[in-house]
Amino acid sequence: MVISAINGESRRTYRTIAMVAAMTSAAAALGISAPAVAQQTDAGVLEEVVVSAQFREEKLQDTPIAISAFTAENLDARGIYSVTDLDQFVPNTVIQPLGAGWGATMAAFIRGVGLGDNILSFEPGVPIYVDDVYNGRPQGAIFDLLDLERVEVLRGPQGTLFGKNAVGGTVRLISKKPQGDGTGSLRVTIGSYDRIDARGWMDVPLIEGKAFARFSFSSKTADGFFKVLDYECVNGAGSLGAGGPGLPDGPYNVPGGFPGGLPGTALGSMVAPGTDCVVDTLQDENIQSGRAAFRFLFSENVELNVIGDITEQRQKGPGDKYTIIDGTNGLNGFWGAVFAAPVYGPGMSYDNRFVTNDLYTNYSRYDDPLTNRLVPNINNLEHWGVSATLEWRLTDSLRLKSITAYRDWWNEFGRDSDGTPLPNNATFDVSTHRQFTQELQLTGTAGKLDWAAGAFYYDAHDTNQGFDFLYPTIIYQNDALDRQDTTNWAVFAQGTFHATDQLALTLGARYTDDQKDATIYRASFYGDIAIDNAFVPLSTTNTDYTVAIDYQWSDDFMTYLKYATGFKGGGFSARPATALQTVPFKPEYLETFEIGAKTELAERRVRLNGAVFFSKYDDQQTFAQQLDSSGANWFRYMNAGKAEIWGVEAELLAQPVDNLRIEGSVGYVDYELVDNEGNTLLLEGDNCNGDRCYSQRTPEFTGALGMQYAFGMAQGGSITPRLDAVYQSEIFFTTNNQGPQEAYTILNGRLTWASPDASWEVSLYGQNLTDEEYFNGKLSLVGFFGREQGNPGTPQTWGLSFERNFQ
Numbered sequence: 001m002v003i004s005a006i007n008g009e010s011r012r013t014y015r016t017i018a019m020v021a022a023m024t025s026a027a028a029a030l031g032i033s034a035p036a037v038a039q040q041t042d043a044g045v046l047e048e049v050v051v052s053a054q055f056r057e058e059k060l061q062d063t064p065i066a067i068s069a070f071t072a073e074n075l076d077a078r079g080i081y082s083v084t085d086l087d088q089f090v091p092n093t094v095i096q097p098l099g100a101g102w103g104a105t106m107a108a109f110i111r112g113v114g115l116g117d118n119i120l121s122f123e124p125g126v127p128i129y130v131d132d133v134y135n136g137r138p139q140g141a142i143f144d145l146l147d148l149e150r151v152e153v154l155r156g157p158q159g160t161l162f163g164k165n166a167v168g169g170t171v172r173l174i175s176k177k178p179q180g181d182g183t184g185s186l187r188v189t190i191g192s193y194d195r196i197d198a199r200g201w202m203d204v205p206l207i208e209g210k211a212f213a214r215f216s217f218s219s220k221t222a223d224g225f226f227k228v229l230d231y232e233c234v235n236g237a238g239s240l241g242a243g244g245p246g247l248p249d250g251p252y253n254v255p256g257g258f259p260g261g262l263p264g265t266a267l268g269s270m271v272a273p274g275t276d277c278v279v280d281t282l283q284d285e286n287i288q289s290g291r292a293a294f295r296f297l298f299s300e301n302v303e304l305n306v307i308g309d310i311t312e313q314r315q316k317g318p319g320d321k322y323t324i325i326d327g328t329n330g331l332n333g334f335w336g337a338v339f340a341a342p343v344y345g346p347g348m349s350y351d352n353r354f355v356t357n358d359l360y361t362n363y364s365r366y367d368d369p370l371t372n373r374l375v376p377n378i379n380n381l382e383h384w385g386v387s388a389t390l391e392w393r394l395t396d397s398l399r400l401k402s403i404t405a406y407r408d409w410w411n412e413f414g415r416d417s418d419g420t421p422l423p424n425n426a427t428f429d430v431s432t433h434r435q436f437t438q439e440l441q442l443t444g445t446a447g448k449l450d451w452a453a454g455a456f457y458y459d460a461h462d463t464n465q466g467f468d469f470l471y472p473t474i475i476y477q478n479d480a481l482d483r484q485d486t487t488n489w490a491v492f493a494q495g496t497f498h499a500t501d502q503l504a505l506t507l508g509a510r511y512t513d514d515q516k517d518a519t520i521y522r523a524s525f526y527g528d529i530a531i532d533n534a535f536v537p538l539s540t541t542n543t544d545y546t547v548a549i550d551y552q553w554s555d556d557f558m559t560y561l562k563y564a565t566g567f568k569g570g571g572f573s574a575r576p577a578t579a580l581q582t583v584p585f586k587p588e589y590l591e592t593f594e595i596g597a598k599t600e601l602a603e604r605r606v607r608l609n610g611a612v613f614f615s616k617y618d619d620q621q622t623f624a625q626q627l628d629s630s631g632a633n634w635f636r637y638m639n640a641g642k643a644e645i646w647g648v649e650a651e652l653l654a655q656p657v658d659n660l661r662i663e664g665s666v667g668y669v670d671y672e673l674v675d676n677e678g679n680t681l682l683l684e685g686d687n688c689n690g691d692r693c694y695s696q697r698t699p700e701f702t703g704a705l706g707m708q709y710a711f712g713m714a715q716g717g718s719i720t721p722r723l724d725a726v727y728q729s730e731i732f733f734t735t736n737n738q739g740p741q742e743a744y745t746i747l748n749g750r751l752t753w754a755s756p757d758a759s760w761e762v763s764l765y766g767q768n769l770t771d772e773e774y775f776n777g778k779l780s781l782v783g784f785f786g787r788e789q790g791n792p793g794t795p796q797t798w799g800l801s802f803e804r805n806f807q
Helices: 008-024 072-078 083-089 231-235 330-344
Strands: 048-051 066-071 093-097 106-110 128-130 148-155 169-175 184-191 195-207 211-222 226-229 278-282 285-299 302-315 321-325 379-395 398-415 425-446 449-470 476-498 503-524 529-554 557-568 588-601 606-618 621-627 633-639 642-654 660-675 701-709 718-728 744-754 760-767 775-781 787-792 797-806
Touching: 048 066, 048 148, 066 072, 066 083, 066 606, 072 148, 072 718, 072 744, 083 093, 083 169, 083 660, 083 701, 083 718, 093 775, 195 797, 226 231, 321 775, 476 529
Parallel strands: 128 169
Antiparallel strands: 066 148, 093 106, 148 169, 184 195, 184 797, 195 211, 211 285, 226 278, 285 302, 302 379, 321 787, 379 398, 398 425, 425 449, 449 476, 476 503, 503 529, 529 557, 557 588, 588 606, 606 642, 621 633, 642 660, 660 701, 701 718, 718 744, 744 760, 760 797, 775 787
């Protein structure tokens, strides 16, 4: 499946054999039950939420960590079914799809820290854990929230227990365990853009009281809301030029220098006259996923869970909207004069004639008459994994947990990166990833001390193969193959000493050894080797710390003071085009001081949690665009220097009267680059033209408010209307304050009817009710290339869901 040395059919066979073998190997094992995540107490009182962020079950309100925790019921009430929707009610958090040209990649930022790229050398600043299995890449990580028990979003560095890359925080997805109770559910949704979704699960016994299984699936399909238009159809015959004299013979990589020359040609129309001008679409959806979980017994003290999951995606690329194409830019004008005009006719150039007036259209063209290479409009993914988790209660106060897992994905994606019919810039990539992880956790209690210790091992192999060209005859066109092996191991320990019934002290440390070995190859389309398998090794060792003190002033009021550190691994500089550009960048480091409070008021009808934090960022990894020493364009990553971040966040959950539920959050982040360490020559970097620099994908303010009320019906059952408003202030997507997305608010609504016995539910929903126009992300290269493009967010959509629950 992801191993490039075997074909597609063999990959599927290999995947199936591995999953079946891992599952059937546990057929004779036995298991025990786990505590509930949310326990309902007296009527009107808020449910008690249990989390395991410190490797032991404890109340959310007793945990000295800034955590947003969501139960499955709460996610369902809001219609949240993808990991990219989790940020809606988490303060100072942005989780979005990365957009065109980056494949199936998630961009997650918490408190100004994250990653907005997909190159195999880069590591997430906010990693995702699925059932305690670390996912080493943000690519392939846009998970469907399938059959979850809860989600925990931990804010701030979690370097001690969660290790490398948990710099901004950590997202934990915890699946429901099989109970063998014969329950199940099936939901079907129809909606805008011919949406048809289906999802369901079934929990069955295998051996009475000894073995259980739970099977779940999801299928999501919808047409693309973004339309690709034919330029000549819209603007008239001949508007793409009638063809020029062509380029003469000449050496490669100079104006007119294609071997054999390049004759003049007319691009022409892709549709027949008088027909619809829409020739393709973007931003469709076609994803199927499944999960099989098996739970077995050894004894009442031992539990073994074996889980296999698979996701298959066959869809077109994300929406790719150009907002700026500046024809007066030097590169655009020069390329038009030496290439576009001679080949396609007088007056042809790369300029704003190719910017459409509608947010959801462009003029892309996926066939390239220059190289005759196909740049397919696809974003295909296969992702699967299997894990085995053994939990052994050695004594009443000592537990051992072993988590063994293998994950494997393949992502293939193409992009017309210039957004026009001209062969100006295009990319095609095939990325693969496979990883093996092993973690051992030993937790226990010794008198007043609760402690956790363990070891972690990670081994991964990544590849990226493809081609791209940018301003042919001027900058480059090349084939690429990057490979990287990563080995990471760590040991950790953390303890909480309860000095009194109210006062507790926590100390923790983690030692990490990280090794990366990358091999980089680049060759021109005509065989000239630019980078001949350059070997770029990078070794890092690091120790992270956690120090905290918390005080329980009363049963309903706790405060804490915390210091924590985290680091993110280094790598080789992004997208090198010459051997001079294979310069590695170093790891980045973050330390955070945090004061927090967790309270429950009004006889536990109101829960209010908050935190104030201050972070120091050293060697921050950031994107820059400059020239290398030979004068060649360089898209590079580098360590920008030092930054300071401080902020405030608060979360509210209230049930002031029966059946009324109010949820809210608010966050503020202040980011300042205090030392760029002399990096003043950046053309698209962190100098910000003398203004204050802001961290990418980090709005100053985030906020959300949701309300629902369950109306009882005379015949039984209920009708529950719900309204959610999500706010985000101005945000920048690059490190030099370019391409801002102005502040916006998204309004979502849902109306749900439930039958008296809860066996049926019908929901009418609307997303983005005010049809707000906004971008999930932008790539702004105005200063150097005179261009800016973005990935538009989803417009207004409607849908109707039918759910049948089997008790």
